[in-house]
Amino acid sequence: MTDTIVSAEAEAPTTPRMNMIQAINSAMDVMMERDPNVVVMGEDVGFFGGVFRATAGLQAKYGKTRVFDTPINECGIIGVAVGMGAYGLRPVPEIQFADYIYPGMDQLISEAARLRYRSAGEFTAPITVRSPFGGGIFGGQTHSQSPEAIFTHVAGLKTVIPSTPYDAKGLLIAAIEDNDPVIFFEPKRIYNGPFSGHYDRPVQPWSKHPASEVPAGHYRVELGKAKIVRPGAGLTILAYGTMVHVALSVVEEQGIDAEVIDLRTLLPLDIDTVAASVEKTGRCLIVHEATRTSGFGAELSAQVQERCFYALEAPVERVTGFDTPYPHSLEWAYFPGPVRIREAIKKIMKD
Known part of the structure; x- marks a missing residue:
């Protein structure tokens, strides 16, 4: 978009x-x-x-x-x-x-x-x-x-x-x-x-x-509009914030034909852009840093299922933070990183 x-x-x-x-x-x-x-x-x-x-x-x-x-x-x-x-x-x-x-x-x-x-x-x-x-x-x-x-x-x-x-x-x-x-x-x-996904790998x-590159003056990015940051045909990845960059690093390193969408605004959600992508690819992976249970990925998964059920070739997958208090010394294990994202992609593409 x-x-x-x-x-x-x-x-x-x-x-x-x-x-x-x-x-x-x-x-x-x-x-x-x-x-x-x-x-x-x-x-x-x-x-x-x-x-x-x-x-x-x-x-x-x-x-x-x-x-x-x-x-x-x-x-x-x-x-x-x-x-x-x-x-x-x-x-x-x-x-x-x-x-x-x-x-x-x-x-x-x-x-x-x-x-x-x-x-x-x-x-x-x-x-x-x-x-x-x-x-x-x-x-x-x-x-x-x-x-x-x-x-x-x-x-x-x-x-x-x-x-x-x-x-x-x-x-x-x-x-x-x-x-x-x-x-x-x-x-x-x-x-x-x-x-x-790695602490030491910018x-x-x-x-x-x-x-x-940021214009010096006044401009607006419309609220409620997602952005396709990487087009693809084999898989849709939904992310926002830091996880956009983590997801991009994985698909680019692995050469995966994935369409990566930066939601940018969670509410109002640009479900039309999301649905159009999933209808095209037939597969969907959601990545976010927050805990899994009742995280925003659950809402995304529900809306994708409602809108794209007959187009889906595999269940919607989520890679998220864990349902634990946020760890201090283990925070880089807590983050959704390349290993977990790659495993989720393999699972989706296998189905």
């Missing part, structure tokens, strides 16, 4: 190379410059620039009233953001790690997600909750979780996960401009560059990777 550039500014000749952190920073910078109602808030996002430096330089440029630090209170951060959104602002709160988002769940589910419906459209919650998620930094149980499936269960929320700097900037701009609440999870394992640094 080809992206549509929504803003003419994106056609400007300046196309710098950025890693994902820089692209996310650029998205907030562009939106704050365009719209005085955009504000950034969260723990250490101001003077310090965020724990991963995603907000570096924004407070110095836009001032302490538009980029400000908050107490360590996720419920308060999101609750205040909901009120700001109802008042007419477009807040972009950062939750320092996705593992810390749970105290704010009531505000997200009971308030943000329902505000438009409860007020019959009189109020909206145009907030974009940014948060790093997933493993890759040896953060252990409290800095490595992948809770995306929880939010896809909530009507009224949109859930977005980019896999490249280009998509990160375009999707974040689209999320900030959206009038409904968006959960924007950032895969911190690839903040600075994509990796294969695919390419972002500085040399084609996906690092």
Whole structure:
């Protein structure tokens, strides 16, 4: 699927190379410059620039009233953001790690997600909750979780996960401009560059990777649109975030005729692109880092079965994280990696 550039500014000749952190920073910078109602808030996002430096330089440029630090209170951060959104602002709160988002769940589910419906459209919650998620930094149980499936269960929320700097900037701009609440999870394992399934085997640094070419100005990548990142005819692989790169590394190393789809937005899900691919290939593999039971892969599998049952030549397979607390020293065994993905592909292709 080809992206549509929504803003003419994106056609400007300046196309710098950025890693994902820089692209996310650029998205907030562009939106704050365009719209005085955009504000950034969260723990250490101001003077310090965020724990991963995603907000570096924004407070110095836009001032302490538009980029400000908050107490360590996720419920308060999101609750205040909901009120700001109802008042007419477009807040972009950062939750320092996705593992810390749970105290704010009531505000997200009971308030943000329902505000438009409860007020019959009189109020909206145009907030974009940014948060790093997933493993890759040896953060252990409290800095490595992948809770995306929880939010896809909530009507009224949109859930977005980019896999490249280009998509990160375009999707974040689209999320900030959206009038409904968006959960924007950032895969911190690839903040600075994509990796294969091995800790010591980078695919390419972002500085040399084609996906690092990011327009300097304003552009949007439409929410709810998946992207075919590698065409193929023998197998469909569905992934998002870091796992897009892991899946690509496997099929390219093994010469597998697989079509790899980056979902980009989990909700709303681009089921039409998914179904068209599975109808063509007859086989489907789902790869995600989160735990297996009730993970988003279960929903994907159900929808593929409903839409493509008569086209399937083999059962839908999933390669996921394990149903255990997130391990610290064993996190690279926990990740879905090349060995498990290759085994799943062999099983699918054998049937």
